[in-house]
Structures are given as structure tokens and as C-alpha cells.
Amino acid sequence: MSNRTIERNQNDPSQRLSGKVAVVTGASKGIGAEIARRLAMEGASVVVNYAGDRSGAEGVVSDITTTGGNAIAVQGNVAKSDDIERIFLQAANAFGNVDILVNNAGVYKFGTINEVTESEYRRHFDTNVLGLLLAAKAAVSQFGSRGGSIINIGSVASRQTPAGASIYTATKGAVDAITRTLSKELGPRNIRVNSINPGGVETPGTRAADLIGNAFEANMIGMTPLGRFGRPDDIAPVAAFLASDDARWITGEIIVVSGGM
Numbered sequence: 001m002s003n004r005t006i007e008r009n010q011n012d013p014s015q016r017l018s019g020k021v022a023v024v025t026g027a028s029k030g031i032g033a034e035i036a037r038r039l040a041m042e043g044a045s046v047v048v049n050y051a052g053d054r055s056g057a058e059g060v061v062s063d064i065t066t067t068g069g070n071a072i073a074v075q076g077n078v079a080k081s082d083d084i085e086r087i088f089l090q091a092a093n094a095f096g097n098v099d100i101l102v103n104n105a106g107v108y109k110f111g112t113i114n115e116v117t118e119s120e121y122r123r124h125f126d127t128n129v130l131g132l133l134l135a136a137k138a139a140v141s142q143f144g145s146r147g148g149s150i151i152n153i154g155s156v157a158s159r160q161t162p163a164g165a166s167i168y169t170a171t172k173g174a175v176d177a178i179t180r181t182l183s184k185e186l187g188p189r190n191i192r193v194n195s196i197n198p199g200g201v202e203t204p205g206t207r208a209a210d211l212i213g214n215a216f217e218a219n220m221i222g223m224t225p226l227g228r229f230g231r232p233d234d235i236a237p238v239a240a241f242l243a244s245d246d247a248r249w250i251t252g253e254i255i256v257v258s259g260g261m
């Protein structure tokens, strides 16, 4: 863990997030880890949140600090308001008030209507929807008068509505709706709220869910004009753009990053 301050050239366009503080939820692996690395590469001080994978989060912090960036790992379940409070307190103590929130933490387990259970419903909605709202609430309280940027990670699933994914698809439909609603509510305070909706991306999560190297992946690639599955580094630069002042006139947008799917 490190919170050392490094000199950044504010005029260098590759350092467009210099002086900014970012919280990335679910950043111990996958898409969140790559977004954390990218925001730090562009100059932000980054809180790498994780739920259970401490060594993954510490690895991301080490990737950032060994290349001269600032990051700390902070454990916390986004679905618990006490944990959210602690994450943002630790962020402020380490780096100052937060300017950027990436709501990336998410779970996905597909299943037919016969497989719907109360516990799977709650696990998905608690993490993917309640967690996102609680983190947004905490971020907004720190943004203050200078505004901020919230980037929600949705999914192409909200519009594709694939068979056998009703709970997950419902959570990501809620994310789309929250992005649009909060953009209107928070725009007057110069807080921008946008979503990135990825297509299929190879991550520890999609590998664990057995979505890679089989008919599911082949089917996804078949629907993708650019002809391949996504990588976390296809998503991260879009998050950095939305976090930056280059996106200052963009809010309430749902940006599909999916190879054209």
C-alpha cells in the first residue's frame, strides 16, 4: 500500500486526470482492475476496492505504485452502507475528497426462470444496484461544489435481453435507468453520470462462469462485427475519457463498448 504523492505535469494531456481522486469498486481483477490501472496511468490517485480478493487488489496497487502512481487497496462490500462509508473515509484520508467514482463491482450468474431464487435475486440486486446507489450517494457527498464524474458499468445485456439471464439483465436495466435519472438530478451540481455497457469481455469472472472457450463465446463473437471477444483494456480508456474534462459536456449517456454487437 502506498499513498506517496508524485509530481505530475498538469499540462501533459496524457496526465489529464492529474490531481483527481478516484474510487473504483470491484477493482481486484477483470475490468475494474484495468480501469484502476488506466486512471492511475493518466494521473489519478486511485482507491482499489475489493470484496474478498485482497491479493488481487494489492497486485493492482503494486502495478500502479511501481510505475510511479498513487493507489491504496480498501476492502469493502459495496452492498453494505457501513463498508461504503469506510471506503470513502479511507479514500479522503489517503488522497483528499473523491472526484471520480467507477461503479464497476458486479456479479453475474445466468439461469432460467426455474433457477431463480430469492438469494440469487438479492445477491445480484444488492451488489449491482444497491451497491451502485450507495457508492454514488457517498461520492456525491464528497464531490462538493466542484462537481465530479460517476461512471456506471452496465452491460449490453440490458438491451440484448438474452434468454436465461433475467435477474442479471434486470439489474443492468436498472443501471441504465439510474444513470439517466441521476444525470438529471445531479447535472445542476456539475456531476456527470454516464454508463459504459460492455459486450463480452474475458475476465476472471467470465472464465469462472464458463463463458469462455465454448459455444457461448463463439455465439457472442458471431454477433460482434469486430470479430472477437473483448478485453479489459478495450473498456478502460473509455472510462478514463468519461472521467476526464474531455467529456465535460457528456452526461446521461449509455456508451456501448462491444465491438459493434
Ligand SMILES: NC(=O)c1ccc[n+]([C@@H]2O[C@H](COP(=O)([O-])OP(=O)(O)OC[C@H]3O[C@@H](n4cnc5c(N)ncnc54)[C@H](OP(=O)(O)O)[C@@H]3O)[C@@H](O)[C@H]2O)c1
Pocket (backbone or CB within 6 Å): 025, 026, 027, 028, 029, 030, 031, 032, 049, 050, 051, 052, 053, 054, 056, 076, 077, 078, 079, 104, 105, 106, 107, 108, 127, 131, 153, 154, 155, 156, 197, 198, 199, 200, 201, 202, 203, 204, 205, 206
Ligand atoms: N466481463 C464481461 O463480459 C462483462 C460484460 C458486461 C458487463 N460486465 C460488468 O463489468 C463489471 C466487472 O465484470 P468482470 O467480468 O470484470 O467481473 P469479475 O472478473 O468477476 O470481477 C468482479 C469484481 O467485482 C468485485 N465484487 C463483487 N462483488 C462485490 C461486492 N459486493 N463489493 C465489492 N466488490 C465486489 C470482485 O471483488 P473480489 O474479487 O475481491 O471478490 C471483483 O473485483 C460487472 O459489473 C459486470 O456486470 C462484464
